[in-house]
Amino acid sequence: MMKPASFLLSLALAAALAGALAGCGQESKPRYQPEGDDYPEKLSGWGMLHLADGHLTPAAEVLPYDLNTPLFTDYAHKLRTVWMPEGQSAQYAEDRFDYPVGTVLTKTFYYPRDAQGNLLQNSQDDRDPMAGLDMGKVHLVETRVLVRQKDGWAALPYVWNADQSEATLELAGDSPALELTAEDGKKTAFTYMVPDANQCSECHAEQKGGGIAPLGPKARHLNKDFAYAEGSENQLQHWQARGFLKGLPALAQVPQNALWGHPRPGEDLEKQARSYLDANCSHCHNPKGAARTSGLHLDPHTPVSIAYGLCKPPVAAGGGTGGRLEDIHPGSPDKSVLSYRVGSDKPGDMMPELGRTLVHREGLELLNRWIASLPGDC
Numbered sequence: 033m034m035k036p037a038s039f040l041l042s043l044a045l046a047a048a049l050a051g052a053l054a055g056c057g058q059e060s061k062p063r064y065q066p067e068g069d070d071y072p073e074k075l076s077g078w079g080m081l082h083l084a085d086g087h088l089t090p091a092a093e094v095l096p097y098d099l100n101t102p103l104f105t106d107y108a109h110k111l112r113t114v115w116m117p118e119g120q121s122a123q124y125a126e127d128r129f130d131y132p133v134g135t136v137l138t139k140t141f142y143y144p145r146d147a148q149g150n151l152l153q154n155s156q157d158d159r160d161p162m163a164g165l166d167m168g169k170v171h172l173v174e175t176r177v178l179v180r181q182k183d184g185w186a187a188l189p190y191v192w193n194a195d196q197s198e199a200t201l202e203l204a205g206d207s208p209a210l211e212l213t214a215e216d217g218k219k220t221a222f223t224y225m226v227p228d229a230n231q232c233s234e235c236h237a238e239q240k241g242g243g244i245a246p247l248g249p250k251a252r253h254l255n256k257d258f259a260y261a262e263g264s265e266n267q268l269q270h271w272q273a274r275g276f277l278k279g280l281p282a283l284a285q286v287p288q289n290a291l292w293g294h295p296r297p298g299e300d301l302e303k304q305a306r307s308y309l310d311a312n313c314s315h316c317h318n319p320k321g322a323a324r325t326s327g328l329h330l331d332p333h334t335p336v337s338i339a340y341g342l343c344k345p346p347v348a349a350g351g352g353t354g355g356r357l358e359d360i361h362p363g364s365p366d367k368s369v370l371s372y373r374v375g376s377d378k379p380g381d382m383m384p385e386l387g388r389t390l391v392h393r394e395g396l397e398l399l400n401r402w403i404a405s406l407p408g409d410c
Contacts, residue, residue: 062093062115064134067182075175075190075199080113080138083197088140088172089164091115095274096161097267099253100289101307104392106224107212108141108173109157111165114249116276124279126251126287135180137246142170143212153212153220156293162261167196173208174226175199184243189226203229212390222389247315252287252332287332305402306332308395312384328359336406341370343410352381362406371400 060079063072072078082091090096094115102110116122120132142165143151151171159165165172172192179186190199191206205228211221251268258267268286271277280286289307290299299307309317309330316323318331327347329339338344341359346369354372361367373383375396382388 060091062091062136064117065179065181066133069186071179071186071188071201073201075177075201078136078138078177080115080136080177081140081175083167086167087164088167095271095276096258097249097254098161098256098258099248099311100256101253101292101304101311103248103311104388104395105141106222106388106390107153107392108143108224109159109170111138111140111142112248113138114271114276119275121275121278122271124251124277124281128245128250129277131180131246133180133182137178137249138175139248140165140175141173143173143210145169145171146213150213151210153214161259172196172199173210173224174206178244178246185245187229187244189229191226202226205229220390225386225389227386252289253311255283255286255288256291289332301398301402301405302336305399306336308398312395316384341368342406352376352383354381358410360403360406361410362408363404365400365403368403371396371403374399 060076062079063077065071075081076083080091080094082089088111090111090113094113097112097114099112115136116132117134120134122132122135123130144154145151145168174192175190177188177190179188189202189205191202191208192199206226207223208226209221210224211219213219254267254271256267257264258270260270265273266283268277268280268283272280289310290296290304292304292307295304310332314329314331315321317326317328318324318334319329325348327339328341328344330341334340336342342362344359345357346353346359352373353369354376356367356369356372358367359369365371370383373381375391376382377389377391382391
């Protein structure tokens with residue numbers, strides 16, 4: 033006997049509603065995409081992050097991670113994750129890991145929020161990394177996705193919507209107007225810049241015109257303890273135990289940058305300053321990077337010498353020298369081009385050129401203290 037059309041329609045609607053309710057708050061499997069550009073329009077389509085019960089957390093198979101000294105991005109805090117297909121591992125190398133096809137890295141940029149809804153400006157992130165983000169206490173801005181495909185890495189910017197329920201792929205980037213409140217109550221309005229997909233290559237390319245690669249998850253940045261649910265453990269050793277990393281040598285042989293804000297014993301002023309320059313500048317300022325023609329190499333392999341800027345006249349800086357004659361003038365931050373450019377928010381003068389609108393006051397203060405401590409003169 034045939035069912036009435038209205039009855040069949042009711043069944044169909046009920047099934048659709050049940051499916052929608054079942055999907056709400058439930059995790060989807062991480063997406064494996066070795067090739068093609070049919071990327072998910074919504075961030076949730078990757079299955080890397082789980083938004084439910086007022087919290088944003090990494091999915092069950094996805095590892096959060098942190099860096100010793102991170103890149104500054106207008107005081108935004110970052111939730112970083114890594115996922116690899118089952119049975120696949122990254123190959124350890126001191127400078128750059130070889131990640132397997134299918135690897136997905138995510139970085140979610142957010143600001144802490146107070147009870148009045150103000151976005152807070154501070155450099156330290158003291159949240160429990162395994163607890164994820166309490167959506168009542170943060171404002172999400174963007175999530176950047178790096179996916180390793182057969183023909184290289186693809187960089188994809190996702191922008192969070194106003195009600196903080198989903199992020200959408202925006203290949204052209206975005207420029208939301210934000211306002212930060214400092215601890216002293218001072219408010220700073222600025223335009224946050226979400227890079228477009230092409231701009232990502234300006235920092236992530238190993239050399240100008242080359243393919244892109246991850247900047248953060250390298251040995252010296254990852255070599256630190258992380259508070260996992262089962263206890264604190266070195267991240268590199270945890271990756272190895274999880275099958276995400278192979279070829280890891282003894283930790284004593286692994287380089288390590290200084291820990292931002294809480295330097296370890298022995299991490300002196302020079303170590304802290306060089307770690308900061310490594311994280312914020314060396315992706316371009318190295319012998320193969322986009323800024324190699326400047327002759328200023330701020331990578332960890334270059335000693336503090338003329339190649340590192342010591343008494344070096346600026347090259348290809350245009351008008352962005354502030355009238356100063358050396359990149360680093362020992363003992364004198366106010367005579368150093370480096371201090372001027374890091375302390376500038378003027379387009380064409382400021383460094384880095386991309387990735388920030390505001391001046392990182394704490395980073396500038398660190399560099400100035402280090403330059404002031406350098407002996408000698410030019």
